[in-house]
Amino acid sequence: MNESYKVISSSILFWFSQKKWFVYSIVISIFLLNLSTPVGLTVPAYHSLIILLLVFMLVTFEPIPFPAIALLTLVLQVVLEVAPPDVVASSFMNDAVLFVMGSLMFAIAIVHQGLDIRLAKMIIKIFGKSKRMFLAGLMTISAILSSFLGEHTVIAIMLPIGLSVIKNIDTQKADGKNAVLLTLFSIAYGTIIGSIGTPSGGARNVIMINYLQEFSNVSIDYWKWMKHAYPILMIQLVVAYFVLQFTFPSSLNNIKMRGFKKNIGKTDVKKNINHLFSCLIIVGIVSSWFAFNDIYGLGIIALAGALTFMIFGMISWEEINKNTNWGVILLFAATISLGFQINETGASSWLVLKFNELLATLPSNSMNVSWSIMAVLSGLTANFFTSSATVSLIGPMAIELHPTDISFALSSAIASGFSFLTVISSPTAMIIYSTGLVSTKMFFRVGILMFSISIIILYLMSQFYWVTL
Amino acid sequence: MKILIAIGGREFSKPTLDLGMKIANSFKSSTTIAYVGKKISQFSEKDVSVVHQNLDDRELYRPGIRTLEWAYDFLISKKYIEEKDSNKFDDYLLVDEENSRMKVLLKGQQSDKIDLIMRTGEIIEQLKDEVETNKHDITIIGGSGNKGIHQKLVQFIDSSVFVVKNYSVNKKYKILLPVNDSKGSDMAIETAINFAKSYKLNVEIVSVPEGKKSIEEVEKILKKTKEKFSKNRIQTTTKLIDGSAVNSIVNYAKDNSIVILGVSPKNPIMKYFFGSKPLSIAQKCNCPVLITK
Numbered sequence: 001m002n003e004s005y006k007v008i009s010s011s012i013l014f015w016f017s018q019k020k021w022f023v024y025s026i027v028i029s030i031f032l033l034n035l036s037t038p039v040g041l042t043v044p045a046y047h048s049l050i051i052l053l054l055v056f057m058l059v060t061f062e063p064i065p066f067p068a069i070a071l072l073t074l075v076l077q078v079v080l081e082v083a084p085p086d087v088v089a090s091s092f093m094n095d096a097v098l099f100v101m102g103s104l105m106f107a108i109a110i111v112h113q114g115l116d117i118r119l120a121k122m123i124i125k126i127f128g129k130s131k132r133m134f135l136a137g138l139m140t141i142s143a144i145l146s147s148f149l150g151e152h153t154v155i156a157i158m159l160p161i162g163l164s165v166i167k168n169i170d171t172q173k174a175d176g177k178n179a180v181l182l183t184l185f186s187i188a189y190g191t192i193i194g195s196i197g198t199p200s201g202g203a204r205n206v207i208m209i210n211y212l213q214e215f216s217n218v219s220i221d222y223w224k225w226m227k228h229a230y231p232i233l234m235i236q237l238v239v240a241y242f243v244l245q246f247t248f249p250s251s252l253n254n255i256k257m258r259g260f261k262k263n264i265g266k267t268d269v270k271k272n273i274n275h276l277f278s279c280l281i282i283v284g285i286v287s288s289w290f291a292f293n294d295i296y297g298l299g300i301i302a303l304a305g306a307l308t309f310m311i312f313g314m315i316s317w318e319e320i321n322k323n324t325n326w327g328v329i330l331l332f333a334a335t336i337s338l339g340f341q342i343n344e345t346g347a348s349s350w351l352v353l354k355f356n357e358l359l360a361t362l363p364s365n366s367m368n369v370s371w372s373i374m375a376v377l378s379g380l381t382a383n384f385f386t387s388s389a390t391v392s393l394i395g396p397m398a399i400e401l402h403p404t405d406i407s408f409a410l411s412s413a414i415a416s417g418f419s420f421l422t423v424i425s426s427p428t429a430m431i432i433y434s435t436g437l438v439s440t441k442m443f444f445r446v447g448i449l450m451f452s453i454s455i456i457i458l459y460l461m462s463q464f465y466w467v468t469l
Numbered sequence: 470m471k472i473l474i475a476i477g478g479r480e481f482s483k484p485t486l487d488l489g490m491k492i493a494n495s496f497k498s499s500t501t502i503a504y505v506g507k508k509i510s511q512f513s514e515k516d517v518s519v520v521h522q523n524l525d526d527r528e529l530y531r532p533g534i535r536t537l538e539w540a541y542d543f544l545i546s547k548k549y550i551e552e553k554d555s556n557k558f559d560d561y562l563l564v565d566e567e568n569s570r571m572k573v574l575l576k577g578q579q580s581d582k583i584d585l586i587m588r589t590g591e592i593i594e595q596l597k598d599e600v601e602t603n604k605h606d607i608t609i610i611g612g613s614g615n616k617g618i619h620q621k622l623v624q625f626i627d628s629s630v631f632v633v634k635n636y637s638v639n640k641k642y643k644i645l646l647p648v649n650d651s652k653g654s655d656m657a658i659e660t661a662i663n664f665a666k667s668y669k670l671n672v673e674i675v676s677v678p679e680g681k682k683s684i685e686e687v688e689k690i691l692k693k694t695k696e697k698f699s700k701n702r703i704q705t706t707t708k709l710i711d712g713s714a715v716n717s718i719v720n721y722a723k724d725n726s727i728v729i730l731g732v733s734p735k736n737p738i739m740k741y742f743f744g745s746k747p748l749s750i751a752q753k754c755n756c757p758v759l760i761t762k
Contacts (some may be wrong), residue, residue, distance in 0.1 A: 010737045012626045017741070019595060066511045104515075111519055114526070152516045159520055167529065325515035378707045386512050430513035431520050434506070436532040 007059040021061035029054045033080075040088045045345035047080040051338060052393055054346075059331070060385055067328035070334035082341050084227075091337040098202045099297025101324075102387070106285070106304035108323045109154035109315045113278040114271070116157045124163055125159070129256030131252040135186045136241055137236050138162065142190030147197025147230070148286045155193045159431060162187045169254040171437070178250035180437055185248070185446060188432045189240040189420075195428075196417040197233045198297055199225050204391035205337060206298050208413035211395045215343055216227070216403045220410075222293050227469055228410055232461050239453050249445050274314065280399045281308050335392040348396040355401070367402075369461070374398055374408060375455060376414040383425045383451075384414035390416050407462045418454045473605040473628070475505065475596060475607045476540055481611050484636035486540055488757065489609040490549050492631075495601050495667035498606075499582045502540050503599060506533045526565065533587045534563070537573055541585060550583065561695075562567045563587075568598055579604040593650045607631055612757070620751055621750055623732070623760050624741060629760040630659065632751050635644035635724065643671040644756075645726040647718050653731025653747075656696055656761045664759075665703045672705045675721060677714045684709065714746050719753040727760045 029050050037046045051073060057068045077088045093436035119141070138158065146154040162183045195201040199209055199222055211224070212218045214369025285305040289298060296304075297307045342348050357430065359370055373447065382390040391413055395404045419425030421445050423433035432438050476482035486502070489621050495499040501575045509517045520663035521531045530538070539560045544550045562574040585694040588615040590596040600608060605628050610619070612634030622630045646661045648654045674694050678687045691707040698705045722728055733745035740748070 007735055010625065013737055014597070017621065017625070018591070049674075058528075062511055063732045109517065111523065117524070135759065152513075152519075156516065156520045156523055160523050160529055163524065163529045206499045323515055323519050325512075328512055328515075386510070424512070427513040427516040430510055431517050433521075434509060434517045434532055436507070436535075 001315050005288055015296050020065045021057060022063035025054050025057040025063075028057070032062045038259070038350075041347065041350050042067055042345060044080075044082045044341075045347035045350060048077070048338065048341045048347045049351075050294065050343050051076050051080065051082065052112050052342060053175075055335060055338065055393065056385065059389055066331040068338075070327070070330035072332040073338055077341060079339065082345060088337060088341075090420055091340040092333050094336065094337055095212060095297040096203065096297040096392075097209045097329065097333040098297070099200075099302050099328050100299075102299050102304075102306055103150050103200065103203065104152070104324050104329065105148060105160045105310075105320050106302050107156070108320050109151050109306055109309035110149065110278065110282065111156040112309075113274055114320060115278060117274060118227060118275050119157060120161045120164075132245075134255075135182060138183070139186040139190035139241060140237060142187050143194030143197070143233060146191045146194030147201045149282070150201060150203075150290075151191050151195045155428045156429050159435075160185045164436070165255050168256065175250050176254045178248035179252050179254050180251055181295075181442070182244055182248040183253070183255070184432055184435065184438055186241075189244065189450065190237070191384070191428045192417070192419055192426060193233055193236045195426075196229050196414045197226065198222060198229070199287070199293070200302070202300040202415050202417055203332060203388040207332075207339075207391045208264070208395050208398075208409055209298075210336075211339065211343075212406065212409050213256025214340070215396065216409075218404075218406055219294075220292050220406065222298075222409065225410075228466055230416060231465060232414065232457055234459050235461075237452055238456070240450060243446070243450055243453070247449075251466050277312065277314065278309075281305060284308075329401050332388060332392060339392050339396050343396040343400070344394075348400045351397050351398040355397075368463075370401060371408065371411065372455075372459065374401060374457060375411045379415040379418045379451060379455060380421075383419055383421040385420055386425055389414040405409060405449040407466050410466075411458055414458055416446050417453065418451050419449040420449075420454070470497045470607070471603065471605045472496070472498060472500045472502045473603075473608045474502050474600060475538060475592075475608065475610045476502060477504070477611065478536070478721060483543070483561050484638075485609060485611040485633040486543055487638055488633050488636050489631075490544065490547065491668075492609070493609070493663075494549065496663070499584075501584045501586055501599070501605065502537070502640070503586050503588060503601065504533045504536045504540075505592045505595045506587060508591050508740070509589060511569055518730075523697075525609070533694070534561075535721070536572070537585045537587060541575070544583065554595065563746060568602070569686060570599070574662055584732045585596050595623060596622065597626050598629070599628050607759075609633060619751060620744065621639075623748055623751070624737065627762070629759060629761045631757065633757050635755055637695060637758050640725045642668075642725050642727050643673060645718075645722050645728045646672055646674045646694070646712070647730060647750075648676050648690055649678050651688055651734050653734055653761070657731035660759065662698060662701050662703065664727070664729065665698070672703055673726075674698075674705055675710055675718065676707075677710055677712065677717050679714055683734070693753070715749045715753065722754050722756055724756055726754075726756045728756060729760065730760050732762045733762055 010088045024039045032050045037043055055069060055073055058064060064069060074088055076085055078085050123137050127133045134242060135358045142154055142158050166183050169180050171177045171180055209220050249458055287302060288301045310317060364368060378390060378394060395412065399409045402408045419429055421444055423440050429443065472489065472493045474486060477512045524531045529703050545552045547580045558575065563664045564572045564574055566572055569589045579734050596608060606627055607629045608622065609631040610622065615698055643667055646657060661672060664670065671753055674691055676687045676691050678684055695705050695707050710721055728750065730747040730750060731738060733747050735745050747760050751760060
């Protein structure tokens with residue numbers, strides 16, 4: 001056989017084996033485009049749903065880079081006449097996108113300051129009396145910080161602290177292995193749970209606030225979100241503590257607090273000043289989110305945080321540029337733009353209509369049933385697709401279900417934050433998984449219990465607590 | 470000759486590393502020991518990278534380094550590397566090279582023949598890139614993992630692939646060499662001669678009459694192959710076995726066989742969708758199998 005034919009066909013096969021989901025996604029989309037438009041849908045609305053399906057498949061299987069998926073989404077919106085170029089361009093950038101951009105940069109700037117050393121000292125001082133208290137402290141501090149600063153910032157700061165105390169544990173023995181898992185899961189669950197607490201805890205929260213404002217003209221400020229979400233966070237923390245203690249019983253004898261203290265190292269005057277400044281900037285930004293988010297928007301304030309670190313020379317642009325995930329920013333911007341078109345074209349109303357028709361066939365059809373399906377669907381989709389992208393794409397449908405009742409939109413955003421099942425669902429889960437100490441099976445086994453309990457807590461709080469607000 | 474040894478979990482990689490280093494030593498080849506870390510979702514890749522940098526700054530081992538440390542200790546315990554005070558694994562530098570490749574530089578490392586590297590991403594893509602960039606001749610991988618990986622390695626990697634299955638240091642191995650008149654078979658014969666000479670292993674040459682081939686023709690191939698080994702003063706036995714090529718060879722192979730096969734001459738597209746005989750043998754055999762290219 002001709003050698004060059006072999007080389008070429010082998011290269012094409014390798015490309016196919018790596019990109020097969022891209023080929024499948026395109027073939028499915030072309031097939032759907034050739035079908036007749038479903039009754040009740042306009043052509044642009046139908047096309048927007050096909051793009052939605054395409055994006056779901058491409059983001060889930062990642063056959064091409066995220067920036068390529070983002071650009072494809074924008075190009076297809078115009079080519080398939082979902083919206084004119086100007087409309088697509090204007091929906092591409094809004095406060096939610098600025099927030100994603102600002103919070104990623106802000107996170108890098110904070111992590112760069114090495115605040116984990118100081119934080120470790122603080123945790124030891126407050127919770128260092130017993131090892132179990134220490135783990136509870138790690139979880140609580142992770143949750144509180146994550147609720148304001150976001151998951152990616154907190155996991156980057158807390159993981160080195162966690163890994164220091166489990167550094168020399170022999171994981172061949174059950175007691176040691178459980179101690180390692182208990183420590184890692186305490187940090188991971190604290191961070192994940194915390195991210196539902198305030199709008200700045202996760203991009204999905206800001207995206208939902210933005211959608212509510214645009215589609216239903218309902219405004220939710222920082223404080224109002226906290227009043228709804230923080231009690232859920234606190235109950236979840238208590239539940240998670242007991243779930244983890246029950247799942248990973250350990251004497252914790254192997255955890256070496258002395259080794260941990262040794263690892264903390266000394267700080268000098270320059271560092272002290274740096275840390276003081278960093279704390280002032282963080283406090284300033286969080287206070288501004290509370291006080292000025294109505295005027296300036298969460299995104300602009302997050303950007304101001306990154307800007308301040310840069311102006312004072314506490315981080316270079318090169319460092320920010322190197323570590324910022326520009327692909328994710330582009331992807332969020334593109335999916336939010338698509339979310340707007342899904343709403344504008346009436347595709348979300350049509351989906352909700354079909355959803356309600358389906359519900360009508362069930363023996364018991366009530367608000368509770370539709371709430372439950374929506375919350376579980378949001379949670380599950382987020383676990384297999386990542387949370388923020390889920391909200392940006394199915395958020396419009398959640399609002400459309402009950403446009404005047406914010407409990408549906410809030411529940412959808414909060415349930416999307418229950419990333420307990422898979423490691424791809426959130427940066428925290430992926431970072432914990434990347435340590436090589438936690439397997440995907442283990443994550444799912446513990447997560448299924450936590451996910452189910454969290455949905456029940458959310459349901460009870462939306463039924464009995466939110467109505468009192 | 471350049472050898473690439475892919476390692477994963479410590480308990481599974483010991484036989485792979487052991488056999489891989491024996492081969493590398495006998496051929497005096499330069500060796501790269503590679504650990505391929507878990508593929509990170511694009512959503513989190515920058516976050517993971519920031520956390521790993523943070524772990525480096527705190528002198529905490531980043532994921533994967535512990536496996537490479539174990540591999541290093543193993544090499545010292547087997548005297549593939551000489552241990553010196555200035556050569557401790559604790560004292561290492563992780564050099565970030567291009568294309569998700571990181572090289573562990575041990576300060577004071579005296580041997581430039583062994584490289585410890587870490588890659589992150591999809592395993593086939595990473596190993597393919599490693600082989601293409603550094604022109605490795607043999608890729609050695611454990612046999613306990615997903616069988617699909619072995620198929621893709623044989624299909625896409627531009628080096629011979631050695632799948633180390635159920636290898637035991639205490640067993641006395643012999644080479645099982647199935648032959649026919651293909652180009653791939655000629656390459657397998659050459660490799661088998663080198664292996665047998667270096668290890669002083671006995672060789673069993675087998676052939677299965679298939680298709681239109683007469684028994685006389687097959688016997689001729691066996692005789693010709695035996696002569697090649699005799700010229701190199703290597704002891705061989707020959708055998709003609711009946712049945713389908715795959716099943717007969719799989720049934721004939723023992724626990725102490727190292728099967729050496731040539732790559733299939735089939736069209737790559739047919740191989741991808743329908744597999745090939747060498748690949749089926751490699752998947753079904755319960756012993757180490759080397760597919761030469």
